[in-house]
Amino acid sequence: MSLIFLILLIFNILIEPCKLKVNATELSYRKINERAEIDKVTKFVDPLIGTQNEGHVFPNPCLPYGVVKVGFDTDDIKDNHAGYTVNGSITGISHLHVSGTGGEPKYGVISQFPLTSTSLYTIPLHNYTSLRSFEHFEVGYSKFGLKRYNVTIELTAARRTGVHSSRYRGGSIYSVSPSQITGVGHYSGGWNEGSKYTVYFCSQFNKNASSFGTFWKSFINENATFLSSFDIPFDTPAIGAVLGFDFDSNMDESGYQACKSAQEEVPNFDFEKTRELAVNAWETELSKIRVDGGEVGSDLKTIFYSSLYRTMIIPSDRTGENSKWSSYDNEGKLVPNYDDLYTLWDTFRTTIPLFTLFQQSRVIDITRSLIDIYQHEGYMPDGRSGMSNGITQGGSNADMVVAEVFLKNLGDNNNAINWTLAYEALLKDAEHDPWERGIFEGRMFLPYYKLLGYIPFPTYKTLSYAYVPCSKTIEYSTNDWSIALVAKKLNKTDDYIKYHSRAKNWENLWYPNMTVKGAKGFILPRFINGSFDTSWNVFNTTGYTPYYEGSAWEYSLDILHDVKRLIYLAGGPQAFERRLDKTFKDKTYLTPYFYIGNEPDFFHPCLYHFIGKQWKSAKLIRDILKRKYGKEPGGIPGNDDSGAMGSWFVFHAMGIYPMAGQDIYLINSPHFSNVTIYLSPNATFTILAKNQSTENIYVQSVKINGVNWNKTWFRHQDIKNGGILEVEMGDEVSTTWGVINGVNGESVVPPSMSDY
Template sequence: MKFFNLFFLISLSFSIAVAQKNTAFVDPFIGTEGEGHTFPGASFPFGMVKLGPDCEGHSNSGYISNGKIEGFSHTHVSGTGGGAKYGNILVRPFIGKSTDRVSATAFSDEVAEAGYYATTLDQDKIRAEMTVTENAGIHQYTFPKSNQSKILIDAGHHLFFGDQWGEAQQFVDSEIEVIGNNAVAGYSTVRHGWNFGGAYTVYFYAELSKPFIGFTTYKSGKESNKKVQFASKEKTQACLSFQTKEGEQIQLRVGISFLSTARAKHNLKSSLGELNFEQVKANAFNQWENILSKINIETKSEAEKTVFYTSLYHSYLMPVCREDENPKWKSEVKNYDDFYALWDTYRTSHPLMTILTPNRQVEMINSLLDIYKHEGYLPDARSGNDNGRTQGGSTADIVIADAFVKGLKGIDYELALEAMIKNAEVSPGGDERKEGRGGLSDYNTLGYVSTDFERSGSRTIEYSLCDYSIATLAKGLGKNDLYQKYLHRASNWENLWDENYDSEGYKGFIMPRKSNGEWHSDFILVNREADGGDTIRFNEFTTGYWEAFLYESSSWEYSLAIPHDVKTLIKKCGGEEILEKRLDTFFEKDYFLVSNEPGFFTPFLYTYMGKHHRTVDVVKGILDQEYTTARNGIPGNDDSGAMGAWFVFNAMGFYPNAGQDIYLISSPKYPSTTIELGEGKTFTVTKDHPERTYVKSAKLNGKPLNRAFLYHKEIIDGGLLELSMSKKPTQWGAEQLPPSLPKTNL
């Protein structure tokens, strides 16, 4: 059809016009296949509305490449695992007499850009386009000639792809109302999902660019001519009828709210106003450009630019800003949701935002503290306005400590310390996966979590790091007694170190321990029915989930995941020479899970032993082999941008040790990278021979730099890091090693 050719010509012209913009190199399809679970639809930085396709048998993002589309809904997450969340208020254009013809359809001719998504629904040859603001979206449907053109609005829809681990969403309530001949309003209430959250309600108000000539409403599939299908425990829908010419476009403008339909209408009017589709699309593009232009890389490779800027783009899809959209309490604090989960993002995403968008990072931490004030605990994860699930420790502690040591202002750190201490001292009781620290009675009396509790190994390790974060903040606030107390607890991971356990000729591993102090050599894990229901005797290669000893990884990995106390880890492993060989075995035999966060920091352990070149070898291999422009070009779940942020940091040439003010230097992927810091300041990393891998020498602002790490202040004050490169490994960085945990006086 002619309008398709016109569409592609317009898209091509637009692409050429923005060829020099970083946003032009974003490919939202990267990560949509494999285990990436990224969301390809239209989105806004931190945007509440994520408008895109929901497919049959979908992943957590709602999308399946080459699947069949059920329709387009307004709320999604990106890059997550576990049970699905959201997928609320679905819209489906179609042609036919009744909704009996509405079935999932194949789709083709997809386009995805920052802030824009389009595809053709093959069943009826309807072109579907969409773009968004923070809290509203525009659907633009191009119909063929028909007197049976329809738009179905489904208030009862939500994502569901089987009761994975008992985490399926559950429909609660819905309502829909037809208003005049060009508007529809209503809501959908759903509960449960990944975090076993309480009920959340998504309200909407929608206006059409063309009056409909007829309508039908539905309750549980039963037709009615009622304009209102009142609140019920049944799914409600409205089907709107039109007569269309060939190539005629109908727009549906939708505001979303978590408060009321009136607020949804306000969001629609205030954010879209009189803007047309192309203006809204351009605004979304510009908002993304504001983020992505904060880093500029020098490379002639479009593929390299695509991987880099898509990774950066993914890092800013979540958490979600819901300003003035908190249904639980009124507050002057800007509300954020979908911390999904801090266990994933504290290592990379939040440190990246601290550099690029520090004001946003302050807002998010203040939102976490506001949740503590009103609900009693900082979340480790939160979605649908409810805390849960806590995968590891109380990792908001680390996010706060990271902000403190990096000098972020505008945060009540006294309140933050209070919240962190509650995590450390007061058991949440009841559902210990919801918030706080499970197994705390053991941890605070035995110095470790025993096998009486689930995830006792990973919890002990992560609580130790969280205690280090408390000690860091306490010291900074001049509270020496608290500092000494929690610094002592930061070594508790040692209480699960079985120095006699041997694997591959290396001694010393994190192992299960009973509450009576004995090593649990016969520890048995019985998997859930969802995981096959098999029985496993624990060893150093055993991985698991909620009921396991170690969450989502093995003892080979977790025994090296001690980023705050590397000096002691080296000693426990038998010294630098043995640990170096152990790391070599770890990477060479693929015991390393690049797809999972506990191993994010492990390549940098070499640097703590003066073996910077080995860190470079491992990191370069990951960057080159695991991240591509393919739809499966992410190594595992993107985890709310955590995987993307790992790439961004390492491609620039340095990586954070979260909760500390240092960054470990690796080897930049590009000849030059410049970070725009605001106020005219920039920080640039260069290397003199782009084809070379190893650092021979370095200068920071013209002065020799003999250490393979940077302090945060050295970055945010602006400057130039010049790396002189070598073809062969060097001893650079061995002269001054990165700092590790000091010991207490206790």
């Protein structure tokens, strides 16, 4: 009996190389401070949360923002976006995955599979998959069994290297000098539909094989050292290599990993050391937010840290791995390069704002990467993966990221970001129609938006989902407001006036004469002649619609940058409150009124702030978190979307919420009595919730840095260098704090564009 390793390359379309090397490089970690073992937060992370209920979360080993995400793949094609599924047979182990995404799966290429067979010629190449006999997941480590072959596999990861340990329960492998397989795979596809990409791999074994060969279909060529897809029929589904290892009862296990420079990350094939370093890396990043004093006996900490963990699985830091170009800063260092921004449409609302608090150096690097991509490819990305810009779902949402980092003054101290070039990238999005790349970059149908003030609805309804003129018009308006704020801060007065004006374009789709369920006025599709499609069902979300993944009811509330104007058009505060009450009446929170499983609705529970009833937001948000988040594998409301669902939970559990693309945070209802956010090694932002409990959910009073604070919001500048937000909690709604015309008659609602 031999232990056999299959290395399987599935070829789709052959292309010019864009190297994604699964290699090793320098691995370095820094600690915030020394903490006792008992104080570690990684013990609260459950990687399986979000792997069911279409969460598509990657549960296997990786590092924060690591290139390699090593894990097994299954044949359950309905849900294997991250490789892992609850059901289905295991088809192999691969090193590249995404997490939480919808649409067509990406990666899962260069598959390796250990099995047992009497010889190379008895390998069941036509069907070698296996059910799992067990599985186990921790931070930086996973372990599972192949039931068919009685083989146990353990996985861990470094930044660019995956380490496998495979054991046969009756013997082991002779320990001799290593052997290896190298190769290349060319691929295309995945949801973002970006350019084709190439993966170079090198698989190294710490024991010599007793037999080897190459294969395609069911044909094995023993002792062959080379096989190219160009030498066999084009329609061949797979080619690969196979190695056989003899067993000896005196030996114990084998490990294999990416080779050559992998010795730098995984010296001497040290599985346990690699696993330890992976856990330490996660501990360092997760410990940048410390929470204490949640509900006694609850699973709040587990849900919190598991959510925070998921925000850092992707994007992937590919700095030093970009074969398309190399950029260097003024100090001669490589400019950061990030991939698997999948997508900014999902993450600009909560994930990126969360990074501006606890991952400031990281978000600066991501911003530098966006600008560098613009400089070399002409546009900043939205759905970038496989080292290629992909589908833009809505607006040019890299604008929101750049604007927010700029408005929060991040990176100013070390001049890390070239703001002149950044502003140039913003204007490119705002002024140039990417006709040559269609849906993949910039803003589609920009000439209509600039000329008419909206994107018109076609008289024929057979276009692809990428058209969505209503939601794109809204998002372009929001993008323009963020650009206007940047222009204002740069003293570019003419640009500020221009983009301030264009940020009103969403109003051109507001039809005031439609009343549905007591709500008056809706964003409706409008034809090029100026007339509205008044027959549109405001709850329709199926088929081709002018709204991306949402209904007219939902998008008619999604005016992030000018809620004050929205309230006026909707009939005033009282009418708007009734509209909101109707929106959140169904406590499933998965309806055409409000769908918490999708990003355009993320901001809507906070809309009560803008009518002076923050307490309604607080009560609603607590109910959503209780009903829609849990510690189970299905414990998130749909696709995790690159950690977007996780970051939404994290913000609300801490008791604050960001206004994306701006420098504003709203104050809600903290779930912990003490939250400490490490903004930098020298600055912390602390949220103290006094008398916080399950019953005491309403804010009674607030202080920021010792100063009484009646507003329901604050700016990043208020806590930029560190600070303390003190919140007094109670079981009844306050009649003084956060109320319009409350203490000293002060207006407390968050600012809108109409206030400028």
